[in-house]
Amino acid sequence: MKVGSRLEAVLSSGHFAVTAELGPPKGADLEVIGRKIELLRNCADAVNITDNQTAVVRMCSAAVAHILVENGVEPVMQMTCRDRNRLAIQADLLGAYALGVRNLLCLTGDHQSFGNHPQSKNVYDLDSIQLIQVVRRMREEGVFMNGEPMEGGARFFIGAAANPFADPFEFRPLRLAKKVSAGADFIQTQLVYNVPKFREYMHRVCDLGLHEKVYILAGVGPIKSVGAARYMATSVPGMDVPEEIVERMRKAPKEKRTDEGINICVEVIQQVREIPGVAGVHIMAIEWEEAVAEICERAGLLPRPSPQLPEGAAK
């Protein structure tokens, strides 16, 4: 194993992995985090901690990731290139590693115009692919981006995102290949609602042999309401929610709509599980963490395995 994180152990032992997501609070409230940790604790092999998700200021992902480590839940720390230049990125990586973080998701990051400080200056010194390269060199060569040796390495299990539904569709598998050659160990995809399109994407990914080089976790998530379905279908760039899904939500009786959202999610999990090259699912139920346990239960993903971790590996 490269790092010896629990997520890596689950994936490398061939288990179908489950990751979930935890959005840090818009404030310094520890209680909220504690409550969400308990909702996710036994459902996921690791939990993503978002980094100023959708460019809205929240508690920093490294701090929240550390709180998870202390509570015995393994985090996947998200790191975007929007808010930090290469100095800050590397400094934060060292800090996060020292605090016990072992999994990292490298993102370019949503543009700040989507968030709550649209007046800000963005950074984008690096993009996600270049960030992956930096983290890999830290791990494999023990050096900073400028080639200087580090005093004590930071060894992360490196994740990246992929959106099979963004354009140009034909280029998406090639861009995934770039992430793999940069050093990505695992991939978490955009939310899958259009399963046929995702199947086609995975087909192309497997043709390139990428599924043998990287673990691909399909992004899934429950829809809470008709409004949410419609909003995702029409107003979120890069999302693909087919009309049938919106219709299903609309046709469900009002008091059964959240159940229907969960039903759809469970079905998608069962379908993507059958697609060659899919190594797990990443369940995104931000601000609806309560749903994760039920989804996992009904999709037959519980109990989570307890893989053998190497001696001295991350807690």
Next chain:
Amino acid sequence: MIRAQQKPLVEIESLIGQAKNVLVLGCGTCTAVCLAGGEKEARTLAAALRVSAQIKGVQREVRHSLVQRQCEPEFVREVEEEALWADVIVSLACGIGCQVMNERYPERLTVPGVNTCFLGAPIEHGVFDERCQACGDCILHLTGGICPIARCAKSMLNGPCGGSQHGKCEVNPSNPCAWQLIYERLLSLNKLELISAILPAKDWRSARDGGQRRIVREDVRL
């Protein structure tokens, strides 16, 4: 060319303050071409300032003039007499022209009458689009002649990001996604291998991040 937009009249008036003699100074090059500060715009603005002063009962004389290239000290010498007559000069050139005026005539304050916006090209009559950020290390040969630094909202070198859909940029759907354009162009040139390789992190020293930039041409120095 440099693209600019005239400031609103009220703002320009507030920059003039109590000045009695005002010179509106257009530029015959970039801001003339983008219809923000050429001879015609200088004349119109001067007239508007006169009318407004009259309405408000302010005693003020407003003249207008033009320098062919306000960004060059040689050229702004031509307006010495008018410049020294004025209490305040309103420059309708880009920020470069405005600064050159301030350098050449330090005893007079030259204020900006336009907002200098970007380096761009017209895409249709009256519509200008950004094309270059003068990063100092051009890579257009790698990206099919389409600049990702200026035209991708995230200046990505390995795009497109996950928000690119239907050819539009996620940040502003009235803009095309630069990386979609790059992909299509390279596909048609049969050169997709250029973006199948990872473009390395950029050395931003040649851009503004290295501090103010200077070009020295020893071969033509006097």
